[in-house]
Amino acid sequence: MNHSEEADNPVPKSVSNLxxxxxxxxxxxxxxxxxxxxxELDSVEVDLDKGGFAxxxxxxxxxxxxxxxxxxxxxxxxxxxxxxVFPRVKEKCSTKDWFSSEDxxxxxxxxxxxxxxxxxxxxxxxRVTAVQAGLDSWQAEQINRKLYCLSFLSIIFLPLSIITGVxxxxxxxxxxxxxxxxKLKNGFRNVxxxxxxxxxxxxxxxxxxxxxxxxxxxxxxxxxxxxxSLNHRSFLKRTMGSGERGGxxxx
Numbered sequence: 723m724n725h726s727e728e729a730d731n732p733v734p735k736s737v738s739n740l741x742x743x744x745x746x747x748x749x750x751x752x753x754x755x756x757x758x759x760x761x762e763l764d765s766v767e768v769d770l771d772k773g774g775f776a777x778x779x780x781x782x783x784x785x786x787x788x789x790x791x792x793x794x795x796x797x798x799x800x801x802x803x804x805x806x807v808f809p810r811v812k813e814k815c816s817t818k819d820w821f822s823s824e825d826x827x828x829x830x831x832x833x834x835x836x837x838x839x840x841x842x843x844x845x846x847x848x849r850v851t852a853v854q855a856g857l858d859s860w861q862a863e864q865i866n867r868k869l870y871c872l873s874f875l876s877i878i879f880l881p882l883s884i885i886t887g888v889x890x891x892x893x894x895x896x897x898x899x900x901x902x903x904x905k906l907k908n909g910f911r912n913v914x915x916x917x918x919x920x921x922x923x924x925x926x927x928x929x930x931x932x933x934x935x936x937x938x939x940x941x942x943x944x945x946x947x948x949x950x951s952l953n954h955r956s957f958l959k960r961t962m963g964s965g966e967r968g969g970x971x972x973x
Contacts, residue, residue: 736820736822737820737821738815738820738821738822738825739825741811741815741821741825741829742825742828742829742832745808745811745829745832746828746832748804749804749832749835749836749839752797752800752801752804752836752839753835753839755797756797756839756842756843756846759790759793759794759797759846760842760846762790763790763846763849763850763853766781766786766853767849767853770853778857778860778861781857782857782861787850787853787854787857788854790850791847791850791851791854794843794846794847794850795847797843798840798843798844798847801836801839801840801843802840804836805833805836805837805840808829808832808833808836809833811829812826812829812830812833815829874928877924877928878921878924878925881917881920881921881924882917882920882921885913885916885917885920886913886917889913
């Protein structure tokens with residue numbers, strides 16, 4: 723408890739002092755809770771800056787920030803209730819003769835502290851929301867990477883499974899499936915060549931956008947270098963030509 727008058731007046735001497743003391747103690751408790759949450763959030767943010775995959779995965783599994791956000795919402799509810807009640811207490815007490823003017827001023831200061839505490843809790847809640855959004859985006863990125871790898875593997879093995887399934891059917895008319903025919907002794911090799919050719923075609927289609935973007939960037943750089951060299955030559959011609967006319971540069 724951080725009562726401002728604890729050293730001078732540890733025990734309330736009147737009813738008005740008791741009211742101020744109770745409200746001040748309540749605010750001190752709320753400030754302690756907010757300070758604890760803020761320190762915990764600061765430590766977690768520092769650990770996130772230093773940590774890697776394991777720490778982020780643990781925070782997501784433990785649901786650290788949703789629990790913290792829920793605690794902040796409960797704290798905001800308590801502060802909002804006090805923000806509604808304490809001004810009414812001040813209005814009621816200001817009409818009483820036994821309530822001193824100094825205690826009324828103290829109540830006004832306590833109400834101001836409560837409002838500042840509410841703003842601070844709102845800022846902390848926004849920080850928690852931002853960190854949770856960052857973790858959610860990181861998790862979505864990890865899922866997208868895994869799905870990309872699975873898609874790449876499915877692109878590779880799906881045509882191969884179709885080819886092997888076609889040539890593995892036990893029906894007549896499928897080429898290279900008659901093992902006893904001496905003319906078709908290289909059927910297995912032919913099937914492997916078809917699989918390799920299909921795999922190469924799939925990889926070429928998969929890598930074509932990347933190769934096209936690299937080729938376009940190379941052409942763009944080449945065009946920029948060519949235009950720069952032409953501009954440099956024309957500038958030299960203008961400067962050399964203007965030297966014969968008295969040293970002035972034609973614009």
